[in-house]
Amino acid sequence: VPRSLATVLRDIGGILFLLVGFTGGFFGLGGGWAVVPVLNLVMTTPLKISAASSGVLLAMGNSAAIWPYIKVGALIAALAAPWMLGQVIGGILGAHILARVRANFIRYILIVLLFLTSLKLMSRGVETLLGIDIPVL
Amino acid sequence: MSEQQNPEKSRPDIPKSGVAYGDTIYWGTIASAVITILGQVLTFLTPGSAISPSILLSRIWEGKAVDGIWKGVGVARPDNEHWYFAQITTGEGLTMFGIALGVFVVIPALLASAWVLFTREGRPMFAVLAIIAALITIASFVGVIQMPVS
Numbered sequence: 374v375p376r377s378l379a380t381v382l383r384d385i386g387g388i389l390f391l392l393v394g395f396t397g398g399f400f401g402l403g404g405g406w407a408v409v410p411v412l413n414l415v416m417t418t419p420l421k422i423s424a425a426s427s428g429v430l431l432a433m434g435n436s437a438a439i440w441p442y443i444k445v446g447a448l449i450a451a452l453a454a455p456w457m458l459g460q461v462i463g464g465i466l467g468a469h470i471l472a473r474v475r476a477n478f479i480r481y482i483l484i485v486l487l488f489l490t491s492l493k494l495m496s497r498g499v500e501t502l503l504g505i506d507i508p509v510l
Numbered sequence: 511m512s513e514q515q516n517p518e519k520s521r522p523d524i525p526k527s528g529v530a531y532g533d534t535i536y537w538g539t540i541a542s543a544v545i546t547i548l549g550q551v552l553t554f555l556t557p558g559s560a561i562s563p564s565i566l567l568s569r570i571w572e573g574k575a576v577d578g579i580w581k582g583v584g585v586a587r588p589d590n591e592h593w594y595f596a597q598i599t600t601g602e603g604l605t606m607f608g609i610a611l612g613v614f615v616v617i618p619a620l621l622a623s624a625w626v627l628f629t630r631e632g633r634p635m636f637a638v639l640a641i642i643a644a645l646i647t648i649a650s651f652v653g654v655i656q657m658p659v660s
Contacts, residue, residue, distance in 0.1 A: 429531070429532075432535065432616055433616055433620070433643055433647075436613050436614075436616040436617075436647050437643075437646050437647040437649075437650040437655070438650070439613055440613065440647075440650040440651050440653075440655075441590075441650065441655065441656055441657035442657070443592075443606070443609075443610055443613070444588060444590045444591055444592060444593070444653065445576065445587070445588055445589070445590055445657075446576055446579070446580055446587045446588040446593065447576045448606070448609070449563075449566050449567070449570060449579065450546075450549065450563075450594075450602050450603075450605035450606040450609060451553065451563035451566055451567055451602060451605070452566075452567065452570060453609055454546050454549070454550050454605050454608075454609065457542075457543070457546060457609055457612065458543055458546060458547065461539055461540075461543045461612075462543075
């Protein structure tokens with residue numbers, strides 16, 4: 374990639390990451406579903422590196438955002454502990470598997486996961502706006 | 511010898527700053543997970559502790575706001591403080607300390623990565639960015655960055 378194009382892609386990626394961070398902080402929707410596409414599709418980062426980097430980026434961003442909630446008692450340990458332990462164990466397993474599988478396989482799984490995530494997010498938005506309950510989703 | 515015959519030669523070097531960040535996060539997260547497990551064990555072993563997790567959980571499932579969740583639990587709702595240090599002998603306090611440690615470990619990881627970027631890799635711009643990220647997290651940790659939570 375020519376240097377000037379790389380610079381432009383980096384700047385666009387930086388702006389998009391601002392939006393991703395805002396979405397994560399405002400809606401509590403993490404941002405992993407957006408970080409990987411921005412890295413892979415906009416900043417042309419290889420898919421495995423994008424997937425691995427998204428975990429790092431989210432940890433850095435969320436670590437600053439979570440302290441106000443901890444200090445005012447909005448994070449309840451009894452509720453968060455099972456989630457945290459599952460995520461730590463799952464994260465270690467996922468990282469080891471990521472190093473061994475093909476990038477195409479990861480791409481197909483990511484497509485399915487992003488599609489399902491977007492369905493869920495859209496249904497949640499529709500449910501909130503219209504005050505209805507969509508079954509299954 | 512071609513790259514296909516000698517793949518080791520074509521593999522890029524792993525950035526030492528990435529290793530510094532990753533190792534710090536890895537072991538810090540392992541330690542926080544162990545402490546969190548100990549906290550949960552303590553919760554089960556001490557059902558009559560100062561903080562009642564069963565009341566906390568039942569209030570959450572009733573849909574209460576944060577104030578309502580902490581009412582009648584056994585201690586006052588935390589007021590922008592690291593409350594788990596004072597309650598570290600309780601299961602809930604120790605569990606929260608473990609979770610907080612897992613969140614906190616990002617700060618030394620960023621600083622370690624910045625140090626390596628400055629001293630070993632000669633990339634001061636990325637080191638400055640790492641330090642800025644660490645300072646933002648520290649500001650949130652000490653309470654400079656606050657958030658109104660009802």
